[in-house]
Amino acid sequence: MSDARLRRVQKEIRDCAKDKTSQISIEMIDENPFHLVGAFPGPPDTPYEGGYYEVDINIPETYPFQPVKMKFITKVYHPNVSSASGAICLDILKDAWSPVLTLKSTLISLQSLLNEPVPEDPQDAEVAKHYNSDRAGFISTAKHWAQAYAQAPVHKQQGGVTGGGGTKKVTDAEMAGLSEASVSQFVDMGFERPKVISVLKRMNYRGNNISNINENTVLEELFK
Amino acid sequence: MSSDGEEEFEFEFEDDDEGFDPEADSAGESISDAEAFDIMSPTLEEPPEKKPYDVNYRVRTMQEIMDMQTKEVKKVQSLLEVPADTAATLLRYYAWNSEKLQEQFWNDPTAALVSAGLSPPSSPSTSTQPLPSPLASPRPFECPICCMDYTKEQTATQTLALGCGHRFCRGCWTEYVVGKITTEGESGRIQCMESGCSRIVRAEPIDELVTSDVSKKYHNLLNQAFVSDAPSLRWCPHPGCEHIIECSQAPQKMLNQLVPTVTCRCGNDLCFGCGYPASHRPVICRIVKLWEKKCADDSETANWLQANTKECTKCQSTIEKNGGCNHMTCKKCKWEFCWVCMGPWSEHGTAWYQCNRFDEKSGSDNRDHQAKSRQSLERYLHYFNRWANHEHSAKLDADFYKSTQKKMEQMQSSANMSWIEVQFAKQAVDTVIAARITLKWSYCMAFYLKRNNMTELFEDNQRDLERAVETLGYSLEQNIGDVGAIAKLRQEVTNQSAYVQKRHDILMDDTLRGYLEHRWEFTV
Numbered sequence: 001m002s003d004a005r006l007r008r009v010q011k012e013i014r015d016c017a018k019d020k021t022s023q024i025s026i027e028m029i030d031e032n033p034f035h036l037v038g039a040f041p042g043p044p045d046t047p048y049e050g051g052y053y054e055v056d057i058n059i060p061e062t063y064p065f066q067p068v069k070m071k072f073i074t075k076v077y078h079p080n081v082s083s084a085s086g087a088i089c090l091d092i093l094k095d096a097w098s099p100v101l102t103l104k105s106t107l108i109s110l111q112s113l114l115n116e117p118v119p120e121d122p123q124d125a126e127v128a129k130h131y132n133s134d135r136a137g138f139i140s141t142a143k144h145w146a147q148a149y150a151q152a153p154v155h156k157q158q159g160g161v162t163g164g165g166g167t168k169k170v171t172d173a174e175m176a177g178l179s180e181a182s183v184s185q186f187v188d189m190g191f192e193r194p195k196v197i198s199v200l201k202r203m204n205y206r207g208n209n210i211s212n213i214n215e216n217t218v219l220e221e222l223f224k
Numbered sequence: 225m226s227s228d229g230e231e232e233f234e235f236e237f238e239d240d241d242e243g244f245d246p247e248a249d250s251a252g253e254s255i256s257d258a259e260a261f262d263i264m265s266p267t268l269e270e271p272p273e274k275k276p277y278d279v280n281y282r283v284r285t286m287q288e289i290m291d292m293q294t295k296e297v298k299k300v301q302s303l304l305e306v307p308a309d310t311a312a313t314l315l316r317y318y319a320w321n322s323e324k325l326q327e328q329f330w331n332d333p334t335a336a337l338v339s340a341g342l343s344p345p346s347s348p349s350t351s352t353q354p355l356p357s358p359l360a361s362p363r364p365f366e367c368p369i370c371c372m373d374y375t376k377e378q379t380a381t382q383t384l385a386l387g388c389g390h391r392f393c394r395g396c397w398t399e400y401v402v403g404k405i406t407t408e409g410e411s412g413r414i415q416c417m418e419s420g421c422s423r424i425v426r427a428e429p430i431d432e433l434v435t436s437d438v439s440k441k442y443h444n445l446l447n448q449a450f451v452s453d454a455p456s457l458r459w460c461p462h463p464g465c466e467h468i469i470e471c472s473q474a475p476q477k478m479l480n481q482l483v484p485t486v487t488c489r490c491g492n493d494l495c496f497g498c499g500y501p502a503s504h505r506p507v508i509c510r511i512v513k514l515w516e517k518k519c520a521d522d523s524e525t526a527n528w529l530q531a532n533t534k535e536c537t538k539c540q541s542t543i544e545k546n547g548g549c550n551h552m553t554c555k556k557c558k559w560e561f562c563w564v565c566m567g568p569w570s571e572h573g574t575a576w577y578q579c580n581r582f583d584e585k586s587g588s589d590n591r592d593h594q595a596k597s598r599q600s601l602e603r604y605l606h607y608f609n610r611w612a613n614h615e616h617s618a619k620l621d622a623d624f625y626k627s628t629q630k631k632m633e634q635m636q637s638s639a640n641m642s643w644i645e646v647q648f649a650k651q652a653v654d655t656v657i658a659a660r661i662t663l664k665w666s667y668c669m670a671f672y673l674k675r676n677n678m679t680e681l682f683e684d685n686q687r688d689l690e691r692a693v694e695t696l697g698y699s700l701e702q703n704i705g706d707v708g709a710i711a712k713l714r715q716e717v718t719n720q721s722a723y724v725q726k727r728h729d730i731l732m733d734d735t736l737r738g739y740l741e742h743r744w745e746f747t748v
Contacts, residue, residue, distance in 0.1 A: 004370035004395070011371045064369055065403045098419035099369045099392075099400060223539060223556060 005063055009033050009103075016104050024107050026057070034059040037073070038107045042150060043115040047142035048076070051150025055110060056086070057103060067097035068106060077138075077145040077177075079119045079128035088113075089123035126201055130177050134207035141177035144170045176201045182210065191222050277482060277736035281471035281496065283489040286447065289457070289468055293450055296322060304329055309426050314340050316412035316446070317424075319453040341415065341424030342387075367393040369417065384433075386425065390418040398433045401425060405438055411445035458494075461501040465490040479509050481739040506735035507665045514748055515668045519608065534594065537561055537568075607671035614664035621657045621697070628653050628700070639710040648714055652700055652721040659693045659728045666731065674745040678738070685734055689727040696720040 010033060016026045025039045036057040042048030053076065058069040070093060072086035080089045092101060092109055122128035131138045146152035148170060173183040176197045182205055186196040199205075199221045203213055284292075293312075300322055301311040317340035318325040329336040365379040366372065369392055374382055385391035400417055404410040414430070416423040427446070431439045451457045456472040467489050474484035474496050484496040485503045494501050498509035507515070533544045536552075538559035543552065545563055552569075553560050560569035632646040666686045673679045699717050738744050 004372070008369070008371050062403060065400050092419075096419075098421075099396065099417045100390075100419050220539065223541075 005059070005061075006033060008064060009059060012103050019104070022104065022108065024104050024111075026103055026107070034063075036103070038070070038103060040107055040111050042146060042152065043111055046115055047139045048078075048114045048146050048150065048152070050152035051146035053110075053114070053150055055107065064099040064101070067093050067101075068103060069093075070106065070110070075145060075149040076114070077127060077142040078114060079117045079122045079124060079131045080113055081127075082124050083127055084124075087123055089118075089121060126204065129204040130206060133204060133209045134177075137177055137206050141174065144174055148175065172197060177206060179206070182206075186218065186222065189219075195222060275733065275736070277740065279471055279473040279482065279484045279486070279496065281469055281473075281484075281486045283460075284457070284468040284470050286466060286468070289447055289451060293320075293447070296320060300325065309428050310337075310342055313342055313412070313424055313426055316449065316453075317341070320450060341413075341422050365391065367391075367396055369393070369396040384429065386416050386423050386429070388416055388418070388421050388423040390416050390421055390423075392417055394433065397429075401430055401433055402438055405430075405434070405442045405445065409445060411442055412449055458496055458499060460488040460490060460492070461494055461499050462488065462490055462492045465492070469494070469496055471496045481508075481742075483508055483736060483739075503661055504665050505662060506732055507669045508739065511668065511672050511746060511748070512665075514672065518604075534563065534566065537566055604671065607667045611664050611667040614660045614667070617697075618657050618660040618664065621653060621660065624653055624700070625650070635710055639707045641710070645714075648718050648721070649700070652696060652717050655721050655724050655728070656693055656697055656700070659689060659724050662728060662732060663690055663693065666735075669735070672746045672748060674747045676745070678743050682735065682738075685727070685731040689724070689731050692720065692724045692727045696724050 013026050013028070013033075013036070016022075016024060023041055027037055027039075029035060029037050036059070038055040038057050040053055040055075042051035042053060052074070054073040056071050056073050060066050060069060071088055072081055075083065075086070077083060081087070088110065090109065090113055092098075092106060117131060119128045119131050127138075130141065143152070171180060172193070173180045178197060178200050182200060183193065183196055186200070187193050199218065203218060203221065205213060205218065296315060297308055297312045300306075300315055301308050303326065304311065304314075306314070314325055314329070314336065315322065318328070325336070364373045364375050365383060367374065367383065372393060372395075374393065379391075382395075383391050383393045384397050396417070401414060404414045412424075414425045415421065416425065427442075430442055434442070448459075451459055451468055455475060456470055458469050458471075460467045460469060465488060469486050469488060471484060471486060474482055476497075479497045482497070483505045485493055485505050486496050487493050492501070493503040495504055495509060495512075498512065500509070500512060504512045533542050535541065536543055536554040536557065536559055538561075539554060539557035541554060541556045543554065545552070551560065552563050561567065562569055628649050632649050635641050635646045635649075636643065663686065666682075666689075670679070670683065670686065673682065696717065699713065699720055702713060735744075
């Protein structure tokens with residue numbers, strides 16, 4: 001059946017290249033037809049708009065009877081995507097897989113996952129907490145990530161401007177979805193900045209949630 | 225199987241209230257005799273004396289399990305007037321609950337079929353539109369999975385579509401079904417390959433697609449699913465044993481008052497209620513589970529920490545005092561406090577050698593907490609040590625068999641006793657082991673029992689049995705002397721053995737009856 005696998009993957013790559021409307025691309029990275037890179041633009045009207053997302057595609061021996069293995073190469077701030085590894089939590093990549101699904105249809109599903117997060121079934125619990133407790137803050141952090149990692153334009157209205165050229169640099173606190181005030185509050189006590197950011201992120205020290213967290217609990221975590 | 229045989233089988237299967245048969249207490253071996261005659265009508269396997277807390281059960285073979293399914297399928301097939309394959313799929317979907325199936329089916333046959341994955345092609349359960357049959361189309365058919373083209377003639381023979389109309393080539397179907405069965409262990413719920421289509425692939429096409437090895441595995445999986453779906457069936461958990469226990473007197477809701485210990489044909493005990501691979505009488509399944517969890521997880525490590533350490537009252541770091549004076553300085557936050565009263569050291573002034581702030585409120589709360597935790601740990605260890613000790617002793621007693629065997633041979637030669645005359649020693653070892661298992665669990669029970677007059681009674685019974693067991697155990701370890709001594713030893717062991725048996729019965733009887741009479745209260 002490995003012939004069938006090769007035939008099918010080649011056909012999928014061909015078909016995808018022919019299709020100009022979907023904006024989905026699938027390309028080989030080396031000579032291996034079973035290790036591919038897929039890419040698609042961030043869906044409009046989301047924090048990911050304007051970004052360009054690359055996905056690592058590994059085709060198992062048993063494809064298409066077993067699901068394809070996919071993970072984001074581009075860093076994404078999203079409840080169903082690990083912010084560290086790019087691992088994705090999506091039903092069709094697991095038990096809802098069907099052999100008739102294709103690489104392209106799976107990439108389209110990833111695109112719509114960016115549009116509609118499923119925070120009840122998170123891959124990244126910290127991001128999901130942020131998403132659930134402070135939506136505005138989440139959106140702004142996701143935008144920062146899109147700009148920093150997915151080449152999304154900094155100001156949407158200015159269209160062509162890319163990268164951070166000439167604009168205010170995004171701080172590490174903002175990238176973690178934390179307010180500068182919260183971070184400096186603990187940094188001023190003498191703790192190291194990366195440690196403060198990691199602890200506050202883990203504790204979801206954001207927005208209204210700050211009032212639920214005892215300062216001593218934060219200190220306890222920082223001492224660990 | 226002739227119709228006579230089937231009727232007999234039905235009788236055996238239906239009749240669970242068969243009374244206690246006084247003939248059965250002659251010996252266990254009558255069972256195996258009966259088995260040899262007719263495997264299809266297993267004898268009711270009952271303990272020699274039926275107690276109100278014992279359950280009736282039968283040990284089934286795989287063949288009997290398969291016959292049960294066939295019988296159920298036939299029944300449903302004729303009742304609902306559907307093909308056998310459909311009846312089987314319906315029954316699997318409704319977890320072999322034929323009452324529920326009939327109710328739903330007569331209520332709405334289409335809905336019942338749809339939810340079981342047997343929908344007609346036009347049903348809404350298939351998310352994609354049914355495809356036009358490629359047999360009618362002049363173009364070649366391309367399998368959407370392997371992208372191979374099939375001519376019109378080939379399509380008829382080399383491709384396959386279920387009732388939902390989603391057509392794929394046979395090669396892909398085989399690959400898919402084999403993967404589902406061999407790597408994922410699926411059986412009754414293998415669905416059509418189309419995304420979102422919940423049509424079930426039934427046994428008939430599967431058997432046709434796969435090799436006989438895989439087909440065998442598939443049917444094995446179906447049987448396994450049947451056993452796990454039926455609340456009155458349970459696999460024997462002992463390695464290598466393929467028997468199934470059937471018992472309808474121990475449903476989940478009865479497990480608060482019953483400990484359904486059964487003995488499989490492989491000779492090992494198990495609990496029908498929870499599948500514990502040994503007897504855990506007299507403790508009910510729920511408490512056994514709690515106890516196992518308590519012993520397994522490291523909640524007791526936390527208890528130890530609580531009993532042996534204190535927390536810095538400022539930064540909550542855990543501190544173990546390793547000597548020195550009571551003037552503690554936390555390494556982390558530099559907070560200074562008194563180990564004895566847990567109050568701040570500054571309030572002690574210069575009186576460091578003797579804590580004069582003993583009545584201070586916050587300090588006393590801390591101390592109470594500490595004492596309580598230490599007490600609870602000690603209590604647990606008391607029961608756990610005794611539980612573990614009996615388990616250990618029971619294991620050693622099993623080794624004892626060997627040395628007993630030797631002694632028995634010795635007795636036969638030196639005291640000129642017959643084989644049957646020396647069996648008392650082996651029986652005594654059996655009695656000790658059985659009693660130890662019960663004693664072991666009695667400590668688990670005692671740990672969770674709420675203290676009242678009933679508990680005292682329980683503990684008295686426990687003490688009496690334990691004493692009797694230790695006496696017998698000691699006698700069994702004695703060396704064999706001359707002829708006169710052997711006769712005396714035999715007398716002693718036989719008497720003690722009978723006494724242990726009696727104490728064992730009393731403890732078991734009283735405790736298990738206690739559940740039925742709602743006498744026991746647990747603190748969990």
